[in-house]
Amino acid sequence: MSQTKILLDESEIPTQWYNVIADMPNPPTPPLGPDGKPVGPEALSAIFPDALIEQEVSGQRWIDIPDKVREIYQLWRPSPLYRAHRLEAALGTPARIYYKYEGVSPAGSHKPNTAVAQGYYNQQAGIKRLTTETGAGQWGSSLALVGQMFDIEVRVYMVKVSYEQKPFRRSMMQTWGAEVLASPTDQTEAGRKILAGDPDSPGSLGIAISEAVEEAASRDDTNYSLGSVLNHVLLHQTVIGLEAKKQFEKVGDYPDMVFAPCGGGSNFGGAAFPFFADKASGKEVRLVAVEPASCPSLTRGHYAYDFGDAVGLTPMMKMYTLGHDFVPPGIHAGGLRYHGDSALVSQLYNEGLIEAQAVHQLETFDAGVLFARNEGIIPAPESNHAICAVINEARQCTKTGEAKTLFFNLSGHGHFDMASYDKYFSGELHDYEYPAEAIDAALHNLPEVAEG
């Protein structure tokens, strides 16, 4: 019988994270403050520990993973690399399809890879509380999971409409001991201001970020934690691609193409950056970020300085953006609804070193269901984006007869997303293509920045 899962021993968990900045042809663009000048590390120290700020700006290629972090990784890592024999047979494709399954983490996605590291460095810095925001709950539950492990209280500002509609992610966070508040709350200036204007506000990710950051900035024992976008978050996620490379070595194969879903960028960065290291040394490998057509920042946005949050409180980052007040339509089920993208992913895309594809919602669910019926695992809607792009490529191989090696990151399971599958089966999900004017209108609001 041919091998299905390529496993590694716990001793093979990477001992260092890979920093893509070391291999980028140009230095990363700096974040800018409201005055248009680069924001120094010191401005971030009210909400982040020094170790993470150092990682955010480091140009060092390899950064040591602390033993304590690797020890907690052992609860689920190394994650398995699967050869998708049954999916290949169903497609009748000559392509070889592999996927890294990150849904084996207790929180069910790749997010704990960075949550553990952030918990560790905050504990080292003497921090007793962490705040964060969460929408659907993937990130909030990951931080809740590790809070316990580092004796750190975790407070999650959960967008009120999600808090009410998705009670099970909330229960998960409470099981791990986190405090979960429906945002807007009356506990922060930002929340009270919103509630004064609209006592029934359903909340938004932008409001929840404001509440979490405000609390962290105003308390000495409290820091703030973010689950994507920033350089140090992508750094921590590189354990995914680093393990995958070892696993490919074991079976004597190597991907022609690497696919990962792309919202804020940590999923894609984690899976693809370690392969970028090879590409930078001349190896041929195509790296494909897959985003939703309903939130097409890379494929239809502008490459420009914009705010990271909806209300303009964060530093500005140079990134592909749809405008910081862009709101994707409510018909979209997945968690890839960020208006912008990681600065690192954006820069690599702008320089033509990585590729991007936008896929429509219904085809992602078609792909996810086909996958589930053959491989068993029911994927998260975000992961379905990568699966969709891989299946399209594998079908192309069927036509051309090319036996390409395709690899994707199956970033999480869909156990907490069955309501989206329900909507798909009952015909309530739709596709949405923005008219060019809608994109242009959103981009009118980009901040003016005099670039040096």
Add this chain to the structure above:
Amino acid sequence: MSQTKILLDESEIPTQWYNVIADMPNPPTPPLGPDGKPVGPEALSAIFPDALIEQEVSGQRWIDIPDKVREIYQLWRPSPLYRAHRLEAALGTPARIYYKYEGVSPAGSHKPNTAVAQGYYNQQAGIKRLTTETGAGQWGSSLALVGQMFDIEVRVYMVKVSYEQKPFRRSMMQTWGAEVLASPTDQTEAGRKILAGDPDSPGSLGIAISEAVEEAASRDDTNYSLGSVLNHVLLHQTVIGLEAKKQFEKVGDYPDMVFAPCGGGSNFGGAAFPFFADKASGKEVRLVAVEPASCPSLTRGHYAYDFGDAVGLTPMMKMYTLGHDFVPPGIHAGGLRYHGDSALVSQLYNEGLIEAQAVHQLETFDAGVLFARNEGIIPAPESNHAICAVINEARQCTKTGEAKTLFFNLSGHGHFDMASYDKYFSGELHDYEYPAEAIDAALHNLPEVAEG
């Protein structure tokens, strides 16, 4: 760093199931028909394929696992054996705690171990459709998962109240292509009869079984499939204990005590029977079935012939039973609500070869939350029963200083049971202890059987 997960290669998936009947000191008691005479294999052939009927009555110690079944097992097997370092530290116990994690299957529990085998043998017998019943949905989703893989249509009669209250298990089954009906339906004689009497009937497991069996018995291309209780189901589950024994060998340890939740018995049989083989050869190992105090068949029931279903359609089996019309209180959240128990488990218990413990609901959730906060995984409420018993034993070890090796089957995750955790956190769950008269009353209804 000390090892957390003890893994096996796919080549180490067992090639044979272990049949405990070969090592039992006495032959198993036969099932009896309505006339009080033993039911022959031929009576079962309307709803089961011959291969499964042979396994049901076989006395052979080892039964080959077909290659095709092992190939599908590879999608998640071998499952990891964990050493619970963090839980041990939290308890300050000298005990060594290990758990086998069966939640890695796509359906999230141990149930697919037998679903795959049943799908295979039914396909071999030319069967195109399988019917089954499901309450909370663990079993129905496992059969749905494998239906696709053997080109077998699966129809699940899901108890109507669960169908309405637990939509996500239903969506899971639909994702895997199964047809899910809210039972009672108007498609069977049994269902129509119930609906005629009560158009708003919430359904029951007994009614759903009647519908599934009726349909299977009346159609040549259709068989029926059961997820626990029967000998062949427990047989298929022995891959759990067989793998665990190999994993213990790798780390040079061996359990003093084996714990598993016990409802119908497949969870316990699967984990414990392979260790019983050693016990039968003189090795010291205690095997502990853990049941809910709200449905205490082993610890408070009678050992007697009784029907397997609520309405008396099935053959009678000699087992520990609370009476076939016993209905546990609705306050109980777990899935261990069966009035009886596997005949094999019952016989071994009656002969003093295995032990049983009953635990209360609130302490099981206390245990599950403590486990989740240390080990990460959020367990299914059924699994919490075993965890509770293990934690009690480990705390005992703390007092006595004994460094016992404790092993339990973590039979599934709780991702589809968060509503129960919610109720626990909000104080809506309660314990329930039956007064002796209540148990006696239920037992008054046992069928009269003249035993030979």
